[in-house]
Amino acid sequence: MRQDAMTSEQDMPGRPRCRFAWTAMLLVLAWALLGCVKGDRKVELPDRYDSPYPAPKLWAVAPLINHSGTLLMDPARLADKLTQQCQQIDGIETIPVNRVLEVMAENDFTAITGVADAMTLIEALNVDGLIVGSVTAWDPYEPPKIGMAIQLYARRNPNGGTRLDPRQLSAAATDPSAYSVTRYRQPVNHAAAYLDAGHGDILSRLQRYAKGRSGEDSPAGWRRYLLSMDLYSEFASHELMRRLFKAEWERLMTDRPAQAAADSQTEP
DSSP states (O other): OHHHHHHHHHHTTHHHHHHHHHHHHHHHHHHHHHHHHHHTOOOOOOOOOOOOOSSOEEEEEOOOEEOSSOSSOOHHHHHHHHHHHHHTSTTEEEOOHHHHHHHHHHTTOSSOOSHHHHHHHHHHHTOSEEEEEEEEEEEOSSSOEEEEEEEEEEOBOTTSSBTTOGGGGTSOTTOGGGGGSSOOOSSSEEEEEEEETTSHHHHHHHHHHHTTSTTTTSTTGGGHHHHOHHHHHHHHHHHHHHHHHHHHHHHHHHHHHHHHHHHHHHOO
């Protein structure tokens, strides 16, 4: 009995080391399992929109005019955000905002305030389309708020109409009669929005925008866009461009029946 007791006492010092080894093994196993689950997480695709034009277009974005009453907003920075959104659209190419600023300075433009200025800048830049606009609200305090309005101007076509004209879908550029189908107007389209993050519909769209984009592993999750005005302005730029392209799709689809009617009248 005494010998057995001594043997048990001798074995006891080894038990804590054994327990520590088992605990370490369990922690390593749990970490590996968590890594596998994270690695197999479903990849979310970001919210995107498509170009309605049948051929590639070259666009530029002018710095927006600040009507918000605050100096916290940088018009050139916001133009960069809109340019980045254009770059994500297949079929739309852009030129840097710095180049737009250079050409504006060469023409003594401090801002683009009308059709004449827009047409001059389009020709100087040799682009198909120009986005101009203004900021009407800029509140960085939670919940953030941004109000924006943008217009799309299009380069004049030598035969009339614009280079963003829907008649280009099927009409030949050498047929002058084709360009009388739709009346020429500038700007060709526009979009506006007041994006108040305190409204449920805006929050819902913001969550949808955040899916599949960088920073999703942030502890704040999609709410990181509410904590940074730079990120929230990125979402706002996306939303304005989404609305503008939706309007362009509708414009093209609306003008197609008139074009088809004109084509049928010219057929022998």
